[in-house]
Amino acid sequence: MKNYSSPYVTPSASTNRLMLNVIIALIPGTIAYIWYFGMGLIVNLVLAISSALLFETVILLLRKRPLKAYLSDYSAIVTAWLFALCIPMHSPWWLVVVGIGFAMIAGKHLYGGIGFNPFNPAMVGYVVLLISFPVEMTTWYLPLQISPDSLTLVQAFSYSLGLVDIHQWDTLTSATPLDQYKTSLSLNMMISEIRQSPVFGSFAGVGWEWIANWWFIGGIYLIFTKTIRWHIPVAVILGMLILSFSFYIADPDSIASPGFHLFSGGLMLGAFFIATDPVTASTTVKGRLIYGFMIGALVYIIRSWGGYPDGVAFAVLLANMSVPLIDYYTQPRVFGMNPPEDH
Amino acid sequence: MPDSVYSFHGGLHLDDHKSESLTQPLQIASFADELILKVSQHIGEPNTPVVTIGDKVKRGQLLAESSALVSAPVHAPTSGTVKAIESRYIAHASGQKAECFIIVPDGKDESIEVGKRSTESTALDKTALLEQIRSAGIVGLGGAVFPTAAKLTTANQHGIKTLIINGAECEPYITCDDLLMRNYAAIIFKGISYLQAILQPEKTIIGIEDNKSVAIKAMQQALSESSLTNTTVSIIPTLYPSGGEKQLIKLLTGLEVHSSQLSFEIGILCQNVGTCAAISQAIDKSRPLTSRIVTVTGPGVKNPGNWFTPLGTPVSHLIKLAGGYTIEEPKLIMGGPMMGLTLESDQIPVVKATNTILVMDQQEQEIAQECIRCGRCTEVCPVQLLPQQLYWYSRTQQFNMAESYHLFDCIECGCCSAVCPSHIPLVQYYRFAKGEIWEQRRKTYKSDRSRKRHEFRDARIAKQKILDEEKRKLKREALAKKKAAEKAAKEKTGDKAPTSQSADAVQEALERVKARKKAEQIDPENTGNLTPDQQRQIDEADARRSQNKMDDA
Incomplete structure (x- = not known):
């Protein structure tokens, strides 16, 4: 044709x-x-x-x-x-x-x-x-x-x-750091005690923390090549940081640090690679910020009070579900619609 | 460096491909063997030819015009003979034909007599200037081809505070305005001075994209040498579509023209630099618009450049001047690569709207992939629409939804299609949806009107029935009374003079007929002797008719 x-x-x-x-x-x-x-x-x-x-x-x-x-x-x-x-x-x-x-x-x-x-x-x-x-x-x-x-x-x-x-090879299995942290907290252990376990590294889990760094670098490549836009990953990280930080400063003894949350489990991978799937994410700028923030916050909520040690998958699916609504209410102002009065 | 402080959303940095056609100076195109002049070359009421086949015409002679306000006459670009007035293929989105004059130039290029102007052109009043612009057949040369005089007249009624001169030329490949500004800046400013005389704007801003440094210098130079006041040359960033009217207004003034408004409703009027030059020619030299600068460019033509081209020149002639095709299967586009029209053949003539003939490779349209909602289209849309939503609703023919996502604010600039990673021809979908909605509206309007008419007719018939019934009733009663009276009289007088009574009746009837005939002789018009009731019905019908006409308009 x-x-x-x-x-x-x-x-x-x-x-x-x-x-x-x-x-x-x-x-x-x-x-x-x-x-x-x-x-x-x-x-x-x-x-x-x-x-x-x-x-x-x-x-x-x-x-x-x-x-x-x-x-x-x-x-x-x-x-x-x-x-x-x-x-x-x-x-x-x-x-x-x-x-x-x-x-x-x-x-x-x-x-x-x-x-x-x-x-x-x-x-x-x-x-x-x-x-x-x-x-x-x-x-x-x-x-x-x-x-x-x-x-x-x-x-x-x-x-x-x-x-x-x-x-x-059963002896090689172990709980993940997030899992360990969740079970230990339910036993009323202090963060300092929990961190005695060998699965914990310098700021998150051994291995996990460095993999998360590499996801981050891959994510920067995606932003640099304009494959994805910065809004969703930044909003996911912000959502996680704001929630984890506010709870952490209230009770640093029994609540994990924001750094631990950021570099544990699937958060980094989720922020840059999963939440940014264009098909299932919001398409407006404002909508992407809301969508990303929602995922970051939901991951923290599920990790802290939910039944699962990590919550990226659930958070992403819940946010996916809200996308039509988010998109509907975050439509940009069309050029020439209600212009400023002063002319 | 751009010096505008305002910006618009989105837009695209495109490879401008302007240098190709700027390697040669501006040239004058020779006359083709025959010129094909479209009878109507503007938006508005169609023209009617005023010359006939076989007529000898001279340069500047009127060929076709219309008495309507929104119209622009067409003049002969050179002297010659009108060989035919027939349907020819023209530049049209659906490849249609239109009525054209076929003129065979005689090679003498004789001009019609132009009377010496008695007064200085600057001393002309508004009405005279507007008449001069109208009779010269000037239309918006930026591409809209709206009759300039009509636009100025309407704008004047609203009062213009800011006059904007569009020298942005933001589409790739096109350089005709660039060269015009380089070579004829003084003429452009002359035209601007007439616009200022007509509109009395508080300020005038000339917007030029920053990739045209030579033109900017020439314009600044010419401005400093002119006596114009409150006029500035403003350099805007090279960002497509900065030359879109509403985008340029935003760039230069920071004002947004409301979606439902036209720019003059907020006191702003835009004119293209080419139109300004044409106005100057019309007023100073009484020269109607019969030629324009056309860029012939693209990878498919040997020597790209710009030519002063008589209107009606077939594209093939221009291609010949540019050294011919360099590719086997050239694709011809009238206009730029973003918004231009595909030409079906090179026998199509140059019209007032033709700024560029672009010759490209015939590319196969790729098979589009599914939309992955990446949102790139949203980022580049200068109107801040959600193109992927519009696509979704256009494709699934949910036209109401497409409209609620502001389909009709789309300016079809093509930015969304140009960035779509799934290579979806988005603008085609929007054009389709717009066409379907217009068609639906036409149908609804038509059926509404027929329904109204039908309902009115039913009501009228019902009313008439009641009236007739009443009349009959009255007649019956009167008859009954008469009979009763006759009976009473009979009883009184007995059977004395029945014959004389019937003779009287015959006499009476004859007199009635005579009187009627006399009346008919005096007033043969059937609308002459109306009862007040009939007159009222006629008035109502007239009112309805004019209402319908207004609806149509």
């Missing part, structure tokens, strides 16, 4: 390039993750990405959509990658496949595919697993720095596929 109507300029940006930028920005944090926690993540990534591409292909075929055009937008890979980063390492293979299947089918294509899903597909998949398989989803492994042993890539694969005895 020829282009008969103006404008006749071809945009330099493309959706594929934006998604590719996200993948590039994820690489440093992913390497750090492997560095601190071992080969299990590679297994997760391989399983998640290959099953996501498989699901995407099958559904596109069923929906009679052009395969090449849709598969080359990298969106399935981004979803799978984020999902793989969220679930525990050394998860059984079926856990990954079920989660990804739910993300791709129910989270994405049942709504109409890319661009039409109101909820972040990776978070949909993750939350379904968290609710359905609590045991598997809360079995986390120690960072290598304080772990008595580590698994090779082959071991990790065999483990995940159930080819070796599952309980062999």
Whole structure:
């Protein structure tokens, strides 16, 4: 088809390039993750990405959509990658496949595919697993720095596929810092006591705190390449900082510091990579600030008073749900509507 | 450095591609073998030809005009013969034809006699100046082609405080205004002085984008040499669409023209620099608008440049002057790459609105991906709309929603389409939605009117029935009374003179007929002898008719 109507300029940006930028920005944090926690993540990534591409292909075929055009937008890979980063390492293979299947089918294509899903597909998949398989989803492994042993890539694969005895490496599992913190606080322990546990590092969890730094750097790359705008990540961090700081100064003995909250769990990853998914986020400037702040605040609320140690996924889904409302009430003032009176 | 303190939302920094067509000086285009002059080249009431096939015409001779206020006449660009008046393809969004004069130049380029002006042109009063502008066929040369005299007349009724001269030329590739300002700054200022004489504005601001440094210098120089007061040349940043009327007003004055208003309603009037030059030519030299500067440029043409082009010149002639095509399958655009019109062939003629002929590669439109709501369109929209919402509602044909998201405030500048990573032709969707809504409105209006008419007719018939019924009743009663009276009389007088009575009746009837005939002879008009009731009905019908006309307008 020829282009008969103006404008006749071809945009330099493309959706594929934006998604590719996200993948590039994820690489440093992913390497750090492997560095601190071992080969299990590679297994997760391989399983998640290959099953996501498989699901995407099958559904596109069923929906009679052009395969090449849709598969080359990298969106399935981004979803799978984020999902793989969220679930525990050394998860059984079926856990990954079920989660990804739910993300791709129910989270994405049942709504109409890319661009039409109101909820972040990776978070949909993750939350379904968290609710359905609590045991598997809360079995986390120690960072290598304080772990008595580590698994090779082959071991990790065999483990995940159930080819070796599952309980062999039970001693390597541990609660995450956020989990430990939550359980200890419920036992009325002081922050200073809790921090005696080896899972805690210089300001957050061992390993976790440095991975979070790399997510941050990846996020700066995304802002620098104009893949995302600063509003959402800044608002998420602000939401978390304002809430955690106000509670922290009231009772620093039994409440974790804002630094701990920022660099623990999924907050940094969420702020730069998950909350910024354009399809499910607010589109107006004001709306993005409200949306981001809501996520930051909700994460703190869930961590402090909710039933789960971390709350990024729930916070993002709740904020996704509010997007139509936020967008409706934050429409910018159209040029020439109610101009200032003084002319 | 730009010296404007105000800004507008969004906008785009585009590759300006202006240097290509600035490598050659301004040239004068030769006459083509035949000139194709559109009969109406303005927005408003259509013109009627005043010459016929076979007529010999001279340069400046009137070819077509209209008596309506919102119209602009068309004149012959050179001497020659009117070969035909027929339908030809013109620059039109839907590739339509329109009535055109076909003039074969005789090569002598003779001008009509121009009488020496008795008074100094500066001494002319407003009415004379406006008449001069109107009869010269001047329209807004920025692209809107609204008749200038009509615009000035309306603006004058509102009172103009600020006159803005648009020299922004913000679209890529276009350089005709740039060259005009470089070479004819003094003429532009002459035109501005006439505008000032007509409008009496408190101040005049000339807005030029900061990528035209030579033009800015020339204009500043010419301004300092002129006697104009309260006039400034203001340098604005190069940011598309700074030349959009409402955007330029915001940039230069900080004022926003309300969505429902036109600029003169807040005391501001915009004129393009080209229009100013044309006004000066019309008043000082009594020269009607028969040529304009056209930029011929783009990657598909050998020697890009600018030409003084007689109106009616076919595009192919200009391409020849520019050294011909350099590509196999050229795509022709009249105007810039952001808002220009696609031309179906190079036989289409230059009109008053033609600022540029852009020759590009025929590019295949890519298959659009789904909108991922990234919001880039929102960031660049100079009207601060939510283009992705407009797209959503236009695509799903929820036109009410699209309207509530201010579809009709969209100026179709193309910024959103130019940044969309999913390569969605957004503006096409908005044009579609606007077209559909207009169509719906036309239909609703039509059916409303028919319904009203029908209801009125029903009511009238019902009323008539009641009236008739009453009349019949009265007649019956009168008849009954008469019969009773006759009966009584009969009883009194007995059966004495029935024949004489019937003879009387015949005589009476004859006299009645005679009287009526006489009356008809005196007043043959059927509206002459109206009862007050009939007159009232006619008045009501007239009122309804004029009301409908007003609705139509």
